Amino acid sequence: MISKKILQILTWPFRVFLKPFRRPARTAGRTAAGAAARLGPGAILEEEYREEPPRGVEAAMFRQLPRPRLTEKSASELTLEQAHEYAAQAERFYDFEFPLFPRGDFFYEEIEKDFLYKALGYSEESIDQRFINVANLFRRTLNDNTRGLMLFWTPLIGALAIGGTVVAQRYLGAAVEPWLLYGAASGLAALLAFLVYSWPYKVVQQRNLLNLDNYVTSKFARINNNFQVAKRRALNVERDKRIPEREELMDEAGAWTLAYHWFAMRLFLCESMLRNKFYQIRRNTALYWAGGMVVIVGAGAAALVALMTGGADRTALSVVAAAMGVYVLIAGAVTARATSTMFNVVQSNEWSRFSMINLDRTIRDHVAEDKLQIVTFRDRNRME
Numbered sequence: 025m026i027s028k029k030i031l032q033i034l035t036w037p038f039r040v041f042l043k044p045f046r047r048p049a050r051t052a053g054r055t056a057a058g059a060a061a062r063l064g065p066g067a068i069l070e071e072e073y074r075e076e077p078p079r080g081v082e083a084a085m086f087r088q089l090p091r092p093r094l095t096e097k098s099a100s101e102l103t104l105e106q107a108h109e110y111a112a113q114a115e116r117f118y119d120f121e122f123p124l125f126p127r128g129d130f131f132y133e134e135i136e137k138d139f140l141y142k143a144l145g146y147s148e149e150s151i152d153q154r155f156i157n158v159a160n161l162f163r164r165t166l167n168d169n170t171r172g173l174m175l176f177w178t179p180l181i182g183a184l185a186i187g188g189t190v191v192a193q194r195y196l197g198a199a200v201e202p203w204l205l206y207g208a209a210s211g212l213a214a215l216l217a218f219l220v221y222s223w224p225y226k227v228v229q230q231r232n233l234l235n236l237d238n239y240v241t242s243k244f245a246r247i248n249n250n251f252q253v254a255k256r257r258a259l260n261v262e263r264d265k266r267i268p269e270r271e272e273l274m275d276e277a278g279a280w281t282l283a284y285h286w287f288a289m290r291l292f293l294c295e296s297m298l299r300n301k302f303y304q305i306r307r308n309t310a311l312y313w314a315g316g317m318v319v320i321v322g323a324g325a326a327a328l329v330a331l332m333t334g335g336a337d338r339t340a341l342s343v344v345a346a347a348m349g350v351y352v353l354i355a356g357a358v359t360a361r362a363t364s365t366m367f368n369v370v371q372s373n374e375w376s377r378f379s380m381i382n383l384d385r386t387i388r389d390h391v392a393e394d395k396l397q398i399v400t401f402r403d404r405n406r407m408e
Contacts, residue, residue: 068092068157082224085177086169091235092158094242096151099249104276107254111282113145117289133300140297144290155243155294162236163301166229167308170362173225174309174316178217178359182351183323185213186344190327202340206347214354221358229366237370240298247287247294248376254284255386259393284386292378302367309363317356324348 069090076090097106120142126135144152189209193202258280262273327348328341 068154068161082228085220085224086172086228087165088228089162089165089232089235092154092239094239094246095154096243096246097250098246099253102250102253104279107257107276107279107283110254110286111279113151114282114286114289116145117143117286133304136296136300140293140300143293144297152290152294156297158236158239159297159301162232163304166232166305166366167312169225169229169232170305170309171312173221173362174312174359175319177220177225178316178355179319179323181216181220182213182320182348182355185209185216186324186327186347186351189347190331190344202343203346206343207350210347210350210354213351214358217351217355218358221362225362226365229362230369233366233369237372241371241375244291244294244376247291248381251284251287251291251381254280254287255390258284259390262397281390285383288378288381288383288386291376291381295378305366306363309366313356313359313362316359317352320348320352320355324352 069092072090072093078088078090082088122139122142126138129135141156144150144156146153146156186206186209189206193205258277261277261280324345328345331341331344
């Protein structure tokens, strides 16, 4: 939420300019999104926190999330009644008129998020409500940890190191060369920044993404298994029915067919939801990195101004400026790969993704098999 406020402040002039041209609208998707944002981690992962409480120094500095509990039903639990429920969700999705003229928000991911909320039917009864809440929670947590590293810990380490050296020099006087003193200070600050980045931050972020990756892998695999079961039952439903049961046959065949359609579309929509969240994480990480560098440079400029007003000579100013410059370069280089370092642990190639489910081949085989049986029985009856 804080990251969103920072982005709103930075884009305030643009939004003020565009405000007269925007149509006020409050959609169900935005209301649902706000409700999801108000859910704290304790409300979403209450049981998981009891089973897997965060431990260690890294958890004290950055927020660590446990692996979410999977609530997707397994294929063995799939019944005809549930197939009817999935078929009803599929009908709602296919009948929904998605708006061609959405709100004029400055950030397009908000528009896309509303679309996905409506498409997945975000509500208390929706099977994917927990997935959406978990995706929001992990996105906020990853952003919060990155913001803490870039805008708090990294500038604080540099400020304490250089500021402490300025104070120490007053007591040491000319006993130590300024270049050596400030060079050691900038090196120590860079080492501490690298330590904070590579141990608490990197460990927590990768652990969070591993937990999310495990959750997504299990959920997508279950949806894929349910798709395969629903497909087989839709293909073989006529084997257990006779002509007097044609009404039940039509109802059951339609339910299982719409069910496997909906399982495939849920995979596509859930992938799109993750894409939306991962985009926001990448974008915000880049902004936090740039903001952290601005904060460090601003603190260095303030220190130089304070030294100038305090009567420091050019040599002292040059030494402090060089030390701050070295720290900015090293800290910036260390934290620049934060996004790639985080996402390296996500094994999306192991997910049962929509492109791997072969919905097109399933539809083709299903229709072809039914048509073949119709022609076969027709010709057989003609021969008899």
